[in-house]
Amino acid sequence: MAVSGLGDSHARIAPGMPAFRLSSPGWADFATRDLELVTSGERLFELVREKLNTKLPTFAVRLRQFIDLYVDRGLQAVADEFGSETGPLVTAEDWIYSAFLPLPNARVEIPDSGSSEFAEFSVVFWTGEQAIGVLLEPAASIIGRKRRNLDRLAEAWPSLTVIEAARDRFPGDDGVFADDLLPPELMRFWDGLDMPQGPSVSGVLETPFVPR
8 A cells, every 4th residue: 555645735645545534644743842731632632623723724714614613523423423332442532533634725736737737625635535625615706717627637536526515505504514515434434444543643744735
């Protein structure tokens, strides 16, 4: 299996690479001083949430809302699935770090474009089998070159699923993450895993985010 490259700014995706998860090395780059403040499972989770939020532009309100609601929905999902199996070593909450990592403000290079051209997404997920690109802006505003680049990438990358989350679909009036917004396998992120893994405290990455 190829080793995935994942870091705080870039990633490389290729067939056979493992999924990008909250437990994957490279994206958070935890500082020693951060980890010294972790005194509970709750604090570790909040640290991970804080690291996710540092990747977002200051005024990206809808994107920030998407990330927060996605993580909250993941917490609820593991509580529903594993809440009755809490033990001395593994708790239901430990599974949240197996959730697929949202890569915000992703610019994906279009293969064989002849020059460095990119398709832009609000968020991209990589499950190890498919990429899921989420667009949070109104579909009507995705025009011109940006729309053409999205179409070209979708044609060149068969394992890519594009989801357009219109404002009337996300967020809902109740501020809850819609379960049918993303593919079911994305929200059942524990399927196929024997044990949960905690967030990695180190990682490497130097390569651009480009499908192969």
